[in-house]
Every structure is written in C-alpha cells, then in structure tokens.
Amino acid sequence: MSTNKTMKGGEFLIRPLLPEELFIPEEFSEEQKMIGQTCIDFIKTEIQPRLEEMDGAKDGSVMVDMMDKAGNLGLLGTSVPEEYGGFGMDFNTSMLVAEACGSGHSFAVALSAHTGIGTLPILYYGTEDQKQRYLPKLASGEWKAAYCLTEPDSGSDANAAKSKAVLSKEGKHYLITGQKMWITNGGFADVFIVFAKIADDKNLTAFIVEKSFGGITMNEEERKMGIKGSSTRQIFFNDCPVPVENLLFKREGGFKIAVNILNIGRIKLAAAVIGAGKRVIDQAVQYANDRKQFGQSLHQFGAIKFKIAEMIVKNYACESACYRVGQNIDDTISELKAAGMNDSEAKLKGVEQFAIECALLKVHGSETLDYSVDEGVQIYGGMGFSAEAPMDRAYRDSRINRIFEGTNEINRLLAVGTVIKRAMKGELDIMTAAMAVGKEILGVPDFSSSVPEGIFGKEYKVIANLKKALLMSAGGALQKYTTEIEQEQEILMSLADMMIEIYVAESVLVRVDKLILQSGEAANEIAKECALVYLHEAVDKIHHHGKEVITGFATGDELNVMLMGLKRFTKIDPKNLKEARRKIAEAAILKMGYIF
Amino acid sequence: MSTNKTMKGGEFLIRPLLPEELFIPEEFSEEQKMIGQTCIDFIKTEIQPRLEEMDGAKDGSVMVDMMDKAGNLGLLGTSVPEEYGGFGMDFNTSMLVAEACGSGHSFAVALSAHTGIGTLPILYYGTEDQKQRYLPKLASGEWKAAYCLTEPDSGSDANAAKSKAVLSKEGKHYLITGQKMWITNGGFADVFIVFAKIADDKNLTAFIVEKSFGGITMNEEERKMGIKGSSTRQIFFNDCPVPVENLLFKREGGFKIAVNILNIGRIKLAAAVIGAGKRVIDQAVQYANDRKQFGQSLHQFGAIKFKIAEMIVKNYACESACYRVGQNIDDTISELKAAGMNDSEAKLKGVEQFAIECALLKVHGSETLDYSVDEGVQIYGGMGFSAEAPMDRAYRDSRINRIFEGTNEINRLLAVGTVIKRAMKGELDIMTAAMAVGKEILGVPDFSSSVPEGIFGKEYKVIANLKKALLMSAGGALQKYTTEIEQEQEILMSLADMMIEIYVAESVLVRVDKLILQSGEAANEIAKECALVYLHEAVDKIHHHGKEVITGFATGDELNVMLMGLKRFTKIDPKNLKEARRKIAEAAILKMGYIF
Ligand SMILES: Cc1cc2nc3c(=O)[nH]c(=O)nc-3n(C[C@H](O)[C@H](O)[C@H](O)COP(=O)(O)OP(=O)(O)OC[C@H]3O[C@@H](n4cnc5c(N)ncnc54)[C@H](O)[C@@H]3O)c2cc1C
Numbered sequence A, B: 001m002s003t004n005k006t007m008k009g010g011e012f013l014i015r016p017l018l019p020e021e022l023f024i025p026e027e028f029s030e031e032q033k034m035i036g037q038t039c040i041d042f043i044k045t046e047i048q049p050r051l052e053e054m055d056g057a058k059d060g061s062v063m064v065d066m067m068d069k070a071g072n073l074g075l076l077g078t079s080v081p082e083e084y085g086g087f088g089m090d091f092n093t094s095m096l097v098a099e100a101c102g103s104g105h106s107f108a109v110a111l112s113a114h115t116g117i118g119t120l121p122i123l124y125y126g127t128e129d130q131k132q133r134y135l136p137k138l139a140s141g142e143w144k145a146a147y148c149l150t151e152p153d154s155g156s157d158a159n160a161a162k163s164k165a166v167l168s169k170e171g172k173h174y175l176i177t178g179q180k181m182w183i184t185n186g187g188f189a190d191v192f193i194v195f196a197k198i199a200d201d202k203n204l205t206a207f208i209v210e211k212s213f214g215g216i217t218m219n220e221e222e223r224k225m226g227i228k229g230s231s232t233r234q235i236f237f238n239d240c241p242v243p244v245e246n247l248l249f250k251r252e253g254g255f256k257i258a259v260n261i262l263n264i265g266r267i268k269l270a271a272a273v274i275g276a277g278k279r280v281i282d283q284a285v286q287y288a289n290d291r292k293q294f295g296q297s298l299h300q301f302g303a304i305k306f307k308i309a310e311m312i313v314k315n316y317a318c319e320s321a322c323y324r325v326g327q328n329i330d331d332t333i334s335e336l337k338a339a340g341m342n343d344s345e346a347k348l349k350g351v352e353q354f355a356i357e358c359a360l361l362k363v364h365g366s367e368t369l370d371y372s373v374d375e376g377v378q379i380y381g382g383m384g385f386s387a388e389a390p391m392d393r394a395y396r397d398s399r400i401n402r403i404f405e406g407t408n409e410i411n412r413l414l415a416v417g418t419v420i421k422r423a424m425k426g427e428l429d430i431m432t433a434a435m436a437v438g439k440e441i442l443g444v445p446d447f448s449s450s451v452p453e454g455i456f457g458k459e460y461k462v463i464a465n466l467k468k469a470l471l472m473s474a475g476g477a478l479q480k481y482t483t484e485i486e487q488e489q490e491i492l493m494s495l496a497d498m499m500i501e502i503y504v505a506e507s508v509l510v511r512v513d514k515l516i517l518q519s520g521e522a523a524n525e526i527a528k529e530c531a532l533v534y535l536h537e538a539v540d541k542i543h544h545h546g547k548e549v550i551t552g553f554a555t556g557d558e559l560n561v562m563l564m565g566l567k568r569f570t571k572i573d574p575k576n577l578k579e580a581r582r583k584i585a586e587a588a589i590l591k592m593g594y595i596f
C-alpha cells in the first residue's frame, strides 16, 4: 500500500495514510523550532503587553510600530526568497511561523494580510522587475501591503467586482476606478494589490498599486466586533493611474491569483488559530487552577475537566492535520521542481493540489478556535464577559475567522466541489472506490474480516469504514442529482463535514501511532487518549451527517440499504470517554497549560 | 391518563403530556396579546432607535430615562399587585411581557434586574410595612432597584459570601460591610437587596438597603463584552447602617430568597431570549432577502435556508416549553391558594415546584439565542462583524445569558440534582419507572406494541421511549454511584441535556398536535415540520448523551445491554429533514421574518 509518491490532494478519501508518510510537528528540526520560539517570544514581549493599546488606538500608528519591529526581526520576510531580502523558508516552516504568531490577535491579522495576500501575489505572479521593485521593501517592512478584492456588492462572489481599469489615452497607465471594502491594513498600507476589470472583460485583472500613485481616498476605520487594532477601511479609487507595467500576471488572470493566494491564506489561517487556541487553553487552565468556588479549584469539577479536555483534543487534532497538509505541499513543490518546473509555478501548483485540504482545515481550525474561546469565556464565568480579562477579546477576535478568507460555507462548498470536479476529470478516482462500496453494502457484512495489525489496528479499520460511509453517501447523492448537486447545498455541507472529520481523525490517529512507534505507548498515553476521543466523536458526527445526506435524497429500499450501510460503516467499540477526558485534563492541569 | 391536577415539577419524566393539559401561546387572550403588543411597540419606538446611544453612554442617564419611560407606561409594575401600585398580572402574562421586552438588549437586562431580582424579594418575602414602603415606588419606577449577591470570591457558590452585618450597639441598625461585584443597575439604583451574614452565621441574610443610608461607594462602570448600556458596578458597603426593620424575611433566610428568586429569573430569562431570538430571525431573514451574491438573494442558497430553519425550529420549540412552564406555575399557584395558602407563599411554592423546568429552560433558551446570533452573524458575512449592523451587538449581548442567573453548568447540575433529591424524598416516583425500564431492556423488544392514535401517534411513542432512555441511563448511573453521583458531573451534564431535549421536544410536539386539533393540518403545516425537525434532532442528541452516560459508568454485559436498550429507545423512522427545513425557511422568507 505504501508508495513513495506524496499523497495527492483529495486522495485521502480513497487511500489510507501510513505513519511513515505523515510529517508530525515533533519532527521539526532544532532550527525550525528555534524560529518558532523566536516568534512566540516576540509575540509575548512585544505584542501581548500592548493588546489594549493596540485595540484602542485611534489610528494605525501602534500597528505600524509593531509591524516595523516584526520587520526588523525578519518576521515579514519568512516566505520571500533570499534574493529578494527574505528567508525563503519552506512552506511548513512558514506554517510554524503563522502558528507562533497566531496568538497576536489583531497583529496576527495584520501580519498575515501583509505577508500573505499582500506580498504573495507579487512573489508568485510578478515579473522579475516587479519582484525586484517590491519584494525587498515588503520583506523588510519598509512598505506595508494590503489586498483589495472585496467590494460592497462583491464578497463571496469575488469575480463580480465592478471596479474598472481603463487604459489611458497615451497607453501608459490604467486608470482604476472603484470602491473596495473591508481592506485589512488599508489605513497605512503603501502598496495595494487591486483587482479590477479591464474594459468589458468578464474576469478580473490584478494590479500592483502604490499609494503614492494618487487618486486614492478612504473612509474612516470600520468599527468592528473584534480585531479592533487591525486597520479595516473602505478604499475608493478614482482614476488612480497605475503604470501598465504594474499589471500583475496577465489580463483576466486576477481571479486565478485570488483563488490561489486564498488557498495559502486558508491553511495559514488554520495554523494561526492553532497558536491562538494553545494560548486560550493555557489561560483557561491557569484560571481554572487559580479560581476557587465551593472550596475547590474550578478544574476539580468534572464539567470543567470536560471543557479543558475537549479544547485540547480538538486543537491537537487540528494541528496534526495542518502540518500534514503543509508537508504535503512542500513535498509536492519539491517533486514539481525536480521535474523541471520553476519555483513560483511549483509553489502555486503545490498549493493548488491541496486546495481541498486547505479549505477543510480553514473550516476546522476556525471552528475549533471558536469552540475554545467560547468555553474559555464560560470557564472564566462573569470574568469571561469582562474586558479586564483575556477571554472577551479572544472571543470577539476569533469570530472573524469563520468569515474571511472565504466564509466557512464557501469553503465547505469549495472542498466538495473540487473533489467532484477532480473526479469528473479523472484526476481522482473516487468513482471506482464508491462503486466498490456500493457493492459491499449489498453483500453480507464482512464481520470476519481481519483487523489490521498494530496498536491502532481496530481504529484504522474504523477510519477505512468512515471513508466508505462518505463514499457511499456522496456516491448516492451524485448518482441522484448528477450536475444538479450544486442545488443541494445542505447535502454538500454535510459531505464537507464528513470529509473534515475523516481527514482530521486520520491525521491525529496516525500522528499518535507514529509517536508510539518512536517512543512507546507509556510516553504517549495522553496523546493516545486525545486521538481516541477525537475519533469517537468524529464517528458520531459522521453518522449524523451521513444520515442527513442519505435521508436528504434517498427513499424506499435505497434509503434502507444506505442507512444500514451507514450503520455498518460507523461502528466502533464503545469507550469510556469520560475517563479519557479526565486523564487529558489532569495532564494539562499538571502542566498548567496546553500539554503538547 | 388524563388527570385534573397540574403536572408536578419533574413529573414530565414519567408521564406523558396531553394536548388538553398544555397551554399554548396561541391561547393568550386578546387583552394579554394587547399587553404584549404594547411592550413590543415600546421597545420598537423608545429603545431600539437608541441602542447606540444607550451602549455608548458614559453614565446611567440614558438607561434611567428609558426606565422612567417604562415606568410611566406601567411596565415596571406588571408583577406587583394592584394594592401596591402595580398590575398584579398572573405569571404567564409576566412571561409574555418578558418576551416582548427581550429584544431591548441592555434595557431588557436593566428591566429584568429591576422588576425581578430587585423587586420580587420584597414582594414575596417582605413584611406588610416593607411592601408598603417600597413596592409602590419600585412599581412606578420612582426608585430603581439592584440585587447584591455576588462577591469577588463568591459567584456560583453564592452562600460563601463574606459580607458581614453587625448589629449596632443601640440595637437599631445592622452595619453592613463587604464588597459586592457585577451589580446590575448598580450605578443608579436607589434600593439594593443586599445579602450578608450576621455575626458568625453559616447562612446569608437579606436586607433592603437604601442608597441614602450612607456608607456605600462604588467603582467605575465595568467594561464588558456586551450589554454595554447596562450599568454593572462593584459596590462597597462600609458600615452601611440598615435599620433592623429592613431585614428581609428572617435571619439566615437569605439563601432561600436567593434561590427562589433565581428560579423566577431563570424562566423569565428564557422568555426574554425568545423575544430576542425572534428579532434576530426577522433581521437575518430580511438581510438574506436584501443581500445578493452570485445573482441571487442569499436565502436562495440551501446553506442559508438551513440556518434560517434551524433558528426558527429551536426558537419555536423553546417558546412552546416556556409557556408550558409558565402556565403550570400559574395553575399550581391557584391550586395552592384555593387550598388556603397566602398569595406570596403560594407564588413562591408555585415557582419552586418547577425549579427543575426553570433551570432546564434557562439553559435551553440561552443556548438557543447563542445559536441564533451566531448564525445571524454568519448570514450577514462581513457585515456580521461590523458595529454598523445589528448582529455584532446581538452576538455580544447574548453571551451573558449563559453566565448569569446561575451559569448553565450550575443550572444543569441543579436540574438533575433536584430530580434526584425529589426521587429520594419520594416526591417524584422515578424509581418505579426506572425499574420498569430496567426490566423492559432485559425482555424481548415489543415490536408489535400498538402505536397511539392521532396524527402524532408514532411520535408520542418516540417521546415515551426517549423518557425510557433517560430513565435507564440515569437509573443505571445512580445505582452505580449512589450518593457519589455528585462527583460525576460529566454524567449529570449529559443527563441534563437529555432532560432538556425531552421536555422541549414533547412541548413543541404537543403544541402542534393541539393546534392541528383546533384548526387542522393544512393550517399548521409549517408548525408540524418544526416539531418534527426538532424531534428528530432531539433523538440524535439524546442518543449521543445517553451513550456518554452509559459508557461513562457501565462495563461488560451491563454496558452492552444498556447500549442495546439505548438504541431501541432512540429509534425513529427516517425523515427528509432537508426538505422540511426548506419548507420552514421558505415560509419565513414569504413572511419576511419569524413565522409564528
Ligand atoms: C475584518 C475583515 C477584514 C477583511 N479583510 C479583507 C481584505 O483585506 N481584503 C479583501 O479583499 N477582503 C477582506 N474582507 C472581506 C471578506 O473576505 C468578506 O467579508 C468575505 O469574503 C465574505 O463576503 P461578504 O462579507 O460580502 O459576505 P457575503 O458574500 O454577502 O456572504 C453572506 C453570507 O452568505 C453566504 N453565501 C454567500 N454566497 C453563498 C453561496 N453561493 N452559497 C451559500 N452561501 C453563500 C456566506 O457564506 C455568508 O454566510 C474582510 C472582511 C472583514 C470583516
């Protein structure tokens, strides 16, 4: 079953992950860990003591100061190649950096807008001249970047943007006119990646616009629920003259840029929220220790242990999945480069290959953090509602993650849509697998079938079955609706949730298997409990969503057969999760914070 | 099966509710509906246009102005008897008022603190002299009230309060010293209900304290996540002299007051969040109509229909349960008065009887509103995160409801704890019922058993089975842990969730049955879909929690037998919920808001 090829995007649906294939965060090199630690230290010393100041600032000066400090430290150039003044880190190291900075609240958002959607379009799509002109300044932080895609009438439907670019008479400039909205870093950015349509084009074109070009005005700062320290502006372009050589990539190539850059943004967001989650867990555990009621520390109450354990389980599982994607992307990039592709193109293709996983993890990560901050507030009780304690900000700041970088609805639809598209194109052979499952459910259940070896033999079989549950449900729905499946969003949303749970459960299970292979069961007892709790809960969710899918389209005999199949494929031996969660929570309390 | 006696508190666990027993909100009289409408109009014209002003106010002046207006309209005296200047409404009408004012954000909180925890202790526990002196002024709004129970070290553990009351030398005053925290209306209240311990008492005593007594200082307004317009203060009492005749009820009677008044607060909170929820639904449906992406109104997307339907289903179900409790309380009060009990005592006993249901609905209501505001934010997309649109405030304001009036953890524990206590005392015969279920699971499943008649015959059987699932799980856990069950909070929490789902599912189902009996199926098609969607989801949740309970204590054969029993008791014919939700959402879109 083992192959030397990196698993392709979406392939997790039809083939098992092996421990030797999975990169686990424990395998980061000393150097990488040091880079991560540098970032964590920076956030601790430079950002966290200034959160209140940052959020209360009337203009962007505090944020600019922080960005400058980050620039001095080299934090703005992690993904930029050395020849343009950056560090040229591989993808997974940049994930580690994103995670390490993730607990920086508004700063983390500004940082990721600058280094991600602000810088990467030039890095990946720019001409050599464009790269020379902009990347060194962006990598050092001398210039700050923003990304102008969204408009009042064009949010999720990004390609519907109305901004226009008209070639000037003399042919040397495009004159850009339009209204952009929700522009992060807008208040202080020097460079804007702006999307507009040339003449009557159907598709967007991207431009590199300097503030100094003129014709740019903006509204006051938006008043927001959270990330109040992050500058968010409406920006108006009024015949803003952009030299023709600042057109990025190619005419009508803007939407492609937007989509590809967002893929990166999504998986980086997942990394960032893991970092934010770890901090929330640290704080919640600490508070549950310090606060006493009824003569006990809060963490002595089972209800609180439950919350602590669940926060840890979800975060740990999400992390396992994130770095799996990150490494897959790196490996694919290497393979493509080895096959002769140039650097930028290889990076783009590498990420695009995992568009499905990026979308799934954006959803899982943002929902995991929202779970953690919500329980964080609850653990703090009345203090959770107070602006004097950290959970208020954490709760408000977290909420944006389910909205930007594509709403979670859009990402769910996208993930499933991409699987279907690849299946249609023959790039991903879901059909054969689905047909085999279709046959299997009409046959006699194979109770006798052997259990794979190893400590997680039974669990691997469960994962394999969960994939069958998904293939069966998705296959049935597709057969019924064919191309009309787009109209059945409720079904697509449930299929996306099934995919998420499968991907994450498999990732955490294999991570722990690998850890146990390396250092034995005793040393990894808590990690094992985390993997098993996650798996058990995933089975329940997959059963739930599978039922939603199946009852959403099937009737009569088909309905019965498929529900029976679902039951068969979501069987798992019962486990005492209460005891498992207690072990996890108690380990966290001993460590006075996140365990891993 | 029918009896003329009002169902007792907790009795829903062991006997079915009949349509003729259930009060449904459709049965409110014209007069009651008019009262509700008056409140809704008041909120619409006087409060909602001033939300921004209210939340931004530096002192309490805006809120005081609003309270005065509410006082002029009679809104502050709804529960106060006419002889003390109020309207003396029955309990369920006061629930209707709470619901109608529920969408008033911070104002709703100030109102309920004043009329509830601020006024009711005097109404229910005061001497005739105390009532004469305070109630008329509180009912008119001339004086505003606050309730001082919580202290820095005493939140959930209210009886641990350290504030002291020392009898003065001359014996005419108690000198109160202590620090109170999180006091709603604290900034402008004229009268405080203060809890403190006299000498070395183990239990609290309550006092009526006027601001003018002196010795009272306070901190600045708390900075909070939400309900920013509601005054919340730390209050310091420094030898504050309280005349002995202002001791409320009796020495060491304070905790009892606190507990009983909180029961009322809880069920009123559930009513209030229903009102808030209806407004959120109205706004979300409106926005989903106005906002277009991809050439369509948002509500044309299945993913958005799902959200709209779920918000409605949960809210409608919660409402059905709330007014059931309200009427039960009214009926019990009448019965007690008919048996010779005095008014105040009858009211207290009436509410106390339903302490279980009050706690369960506080949890369900607050979690329903949190669900709705969360999906409300999501439907608004980026605008959901903006302070210019209503969802930001709705999201932040909702979060407090799971924290105050007893956290949702405390209320879950309380509900289950009270059931167990009553069972032990022989007041609630859970044991016989649990034993019967215990026998049943060892026997052959009764597949043949007849289905009750009526349109919901099958569904009533499902409800009966869900109760068996609970009795089985709870009975097993109790047998295993006996009095040590208190240490198994995770199990208690799951049992509480099962109780909530059973109570609410039964209430909404019977409500719709009654409606159909009255006006036929066609006129109630959407209501029917709501009840069925709720029921199906409840079955899933009960199965989930049942499994948590059972695997949390059982092993070996017992585990297997109980899991089989759970499966049997959570069987329900499959239903296409996708289609049902679409019908519900489409009805809401037609009506451009909440349907019922
Ligand atoms: C604080 C903040 C910072 C931001 N920073 C930037 C930035 O730097 N640059 C930039 O260009 N943009 C930025 N954005 C914009 C952000 O990307 C958009 O808000 C997001 O894409 C959603 O678009 P929208 O707000 O128009 O919501 P809408 O697209 O109107 O969506 C509203 C709701 O409808 C749902 N929906 C929409 N279409 C569909 C569909 N086809 N099927 C099912 N459901 C659908 C959505 O999921 C959502 O629930 C930012 C936004 C915020 C709030």
Ligand SMILES: Cc1cc2nc3c(=O)[nH]c(=O)nc-3n(C[C@H](O)[C@H](O)[C@H](O)COP(=O)(O)OP(=O)(O)OC[C@H]3O[C@@H](n4cnc5c(N)ncnc54)[C@H](O)[C@@H]3O)c2cc1C
Residues within 6 Å of the ligand: A291, A293, A294, A298, A301, A302, A303, A304, A378, A379, A380, A381, A382, A383, A385, B113, B146, B147, B148, B149, B150, B154, B155, B156, B157, B181, B182, B183, B184, B185, B224, B232, B400, B403, B404, B405, B406, B407, B408, B409, B410, B413, B489
């Ligand atoms: C805006 C606001 C307004 C308020 N208004 C008033 C008011 O007018 N008057 C007043 O007296 N009080 C008021 N309160 C106080 C409120 O009632 C308390 O915040 C609430 O009772 C919780 O207490 P706590 O904050 O001390 O949390 P804690 O009791 O410290 O609880 C922290 C966490 O531990 C959990 N926990 C505590 N004990 C247990 C246990 N035994 N088992 C399991 N879990 C447990 C809680 O559920 C919670 O999750 C207000 C609070 C706020 C925030």
